[in-house]
Amino acid sequence: MEHQALVIALVGVLGIGAQWVAWRTGWPAIVLMLAAGFIAGPGLHLIDPRAAFGDLLEPLVSIGVALILFEGGLSLEYRELRKVGDAVWRLVIFGVPLGWLFGSLALYYIAGLVWPVAILFAGILVVTGPTVVMPLLRQGSVQQRPAGVLKWEAIVNDPVGALCAVIAYEYFRLAQDGTGLVQVVGPLLLAAALAGAIGYGAARAIAWAFPRGLVPEYLKAPVLLVAVVGVFVGCNLIAHEAGLMAVTVMGIALANMPTAGLRSIHHFKQNVAVLLVSGLFILLSASLNVNELAVFEWRFGAYLLALLFLVRPATVLLSLLGSSVPWNERLFLAWIAPRGIVLVAISGLFALRLNELGYADGSILISLSFAIVVVTIIAHGFTLNPVAKLLRIKGETRPGLLIVGATAWTVALGKQMHDLGTPVLLVDANWARLKPARAAGLPTYHGEILHEATEDKLDLSPFQVLVAATDNEAYNTLVCSEFAPEIGTDRVYQLGDLVDEEDHRALPASLRGRALFADAITPEQLAAWQGEGWVFRRTRLSDQFGVAEAREALPDGAQTLLLLRASGQMRFFTHAAAPEPQGGDTIISFGPPRQRTPEDAAARRTGRKDQIVSAEGAA
Known part of the structure; x- marks a missing residue:
């Protein structure tokens, strides 16, 4: 008990401390949090989240990710979509399948993974991660339109990436029984649609109840948080990772409803998001296992370069071909694509399941996902402002x-x-x-x-x-x-x-x-x-x-x-x-x-x- 309390206290101090240092120095907060967690975990062995929380670590991280996605959805308003909608819909409709295809080819031919593992992992990699994108945009200075595209893409594609991974896993699991792709995709898409409907229904209920005084002011924030967690867990019972779709739809729907009763908790939910992002990234880097990192091969390094300089640029440039997005913004979007908590959380879950299906490469996903997170955060975190300045889309930096x-x-x-x-x-x-x-x-x-x-x-x-x-x-x-x-x-x-x-x-x-x-x-x-x-x-x-x-x-x-x-x-x-x-x-x-x-x-x-x-x- 005392050891767990000490770990929680250290996670809080390191996470918020890294955020404060980032504010004072202008360095990317995500990079500092990763460094702090790595030093406190594998470096000095002060924190071992797996030993402290055991089986509770995975559900805690999942609920934290759900709350972050919900908070991100609350920041997505349709008025902004009118300015960036063309790019966002192209990156979802065309970008997801293109990214899945190019990622699978790179994982198979460059990283050397077997096809089932490559296809599943590439499905997860279509996400860009609001847990990383939002803090980078908050600290950086980018013009409103490209920043809005990155924000919308990160939040919308997170549940889509999880759904892609579930489709791939269920197909390979049931393929041995002769089940076809249509029989797998149909029920999963139906479950995702049902989860979205549940999330929208929960948003409508809150938007109806709060302004009418059915919930007292001091209970609004707790009721909202409990509703988000309840929707997330309930929809996950319908289908794996369907809860992410539900809470994302719930957040977007609430953000675009006339809910005056929610104004009083906006600052509270922002504080919760900062605490969750700080804590999750400390737990992420502190959970690194040196033995898992030891399997890292030169082929994985070559794959990381291909991911940065081939897969993402090809996905974005082809998706936006013929659109109204200026070329300097296209190049910026083609470069900035950091990955975060969702990638690691989902990869860890499916690594175990792939091993159970007999795919030995499944265990590699853990070390590879950590490497992708670290490399993309460092590469994009330190280059966001210089690249924006080079491409002349840097926002107003003078107060x-x-x-x-x-x-x-x-x-x-x-x-x-x-x-x-x-x-x-x-x-x-x-x-x-x-x-x-x-x-x-x-x-x-x-x-x-x-x-x-x-x-x-x-x-x-x-x-x-x-x-x-x-x-x-x-x-x-x-x-x-x-x-x-x-x-x-x-x-x-x-x-x-x-x-x-x-x-x-x-x-x-x-x-x-x-x-x-x-x-x-x-x-x-x-x-x-x-x-x-x-x-x-x-x-x-x-x-x-x-x-x-x-x-x-x-x-x-x-x-x-x-x-x-x-x-x-x-x-x-x-x-x-x-x-x-x-x-x-x-x-x-x-x-x-x-x-x-x-x-x-x-x-x-x-x-x-x-x-x-x-x-x-x-x-």
């Missing part, structure tokens, strides 16, 4: 600024940041208020930022900082409270007074964003200053021209708003914190118009004022 509320002050702020290369989006529900922003050449969105339809129409992923600056302090607080869990509580800001803890009428600090400016300026005060001609200025710091010199050069009363790092990171001055300026930073300030004096003219002649770029005309 963006989302401004809610179109006023003269926010338009001037947006113009300053836009001129400095920061992606800016100004949002307001009033079309007329956005007119000055459009005239200034700023990207705008006309709509209510808090409306659910905004999530469907607007991609907010490039924006890592939010400023709520309407003239309604309560609304600013509501916007910050809504977006803080997604963007981060330390990156949502608002205009308004400091909270008076003794004033019970004031909005609580726990709901508010961080107050802009060190003195927490109100919208009324900003409007008054702008009426007096106050403007934004940007001041570039250097080793010779530091923050002290910059403040001396600014007019009296000027308010420093933020620091813009050379990397594009924004650090705001608030009532609670003041960022530490560095050489190369740009200080954005808001202050009164400069009164020209003889001293100013002398200073400009000496070059000191060259460090300051004034935005007098932006007000």
Whole structure:
């Protein structure tokens, strides 16, 4: 008991620790998790999942995979499919049989496996694995369309790959009795369709019950998790691996139903997915058996190269032939195809069954599947961003600024940041208020930022900082409270007074964003200053021209708003914190118009004022 608890604790520490190191360093989290598990398992023998959990390890991993697939399905919305549907359907309808065929040929002629084992294993290999693709896309920077294709392909093809493996296994198992392929495929396809219908029915039941208050708020997350596990296990009783199809359909169906009652558990399910992915990858690499890896031959290495450079590219390029997908995106999709937990879990299951049927090569599947996972994760994890940059499909890497509320002050702020290369989006529900922003050449969105339809129409992923600056302090607080869990509580800001803890009428600090400016300026005060001609200025710091010199050069009363790092990171001055300026930073300030004096003219002649770029005309 104590040993199992220690293993669970170590798995959690290593998994989340690897995720944190990846966040700090920018390295692929999956690679770090694999390395951590391998060092703790076969390396130092601190963790032995098979000894700790025994026969429970396989069902635990299977349920974890089911929950990850369900969570992935919740992220698939039909609005996105309208943009990537052509590529996704081609990769499913044509890509699966082509990948199965090319993979079987490579396994037989290059890896040297017998035909039954090669065909079954190639069926599993049509999956690309959401447990790997989703974290890579979260950490990387790829344009929306190719990223959407990878995400949809990974989640949709996972249950399809499992079904291919089951079809191959059942055919070879029953072939000795004279059973034909049609007699095998028909019942399995019927079982998969039934599993999908059960998953859809479960989604409809939840979408009907939750908004009507039939489940209390504190039970919604537990009920949903239990429903997913129940659907998965129940459908697996109908046919092997049919549960994966059921939970995937269940997740996709729920994501596209008007289920307002699910909004409160979105962040919870995301946290569960991170914990499961971290734990499963630590268990995966810690379970490696050195003896199983010892059977690795040079032919397997040649097969891995063929998988990376022949099988996947041929599958994707032929599937997308004649489609509207640009060639640079086709080449990117042809390269990125990491495998993950599903491959190892299903391979381990069928390795035992193939041995029971008398196919000695079945035991090789375990070591080969581990090798494929490690090689594809390392190869694609470290090359995703460079390849995306080479093919010119790299997404926006500079942090963006989302401004809610179109006023003269926010338009001037947006113009300053836009001129400095920061992606800016100004949002307001009033079309007329956005007119000055459009005239200034700023990207705008006309709509209510808090409306659910905004999530469907607007991609907010490039924006890592939010400023709520309407003239309604309560609304600013509501916007910050809504977006803080997604963007981060330390990156949502608002205009308004400091909270008076003794004033019970004031909005609580726990709901508010961080107050802009060190003195927490109100919208009324900003409007008054702008009426007096106050403007934004940007001041570039250097080793010779530091923050002290910059403040001396600014007019009296000027308010420093933020620091813009050379990397594009924004650090705001608030009532609670003041960022530490560095050489190369740009200080954005808001202050009164400069009164020209003889001293100013002398200073400009000496070059000191060259460090300051004034935005007098932006007000």
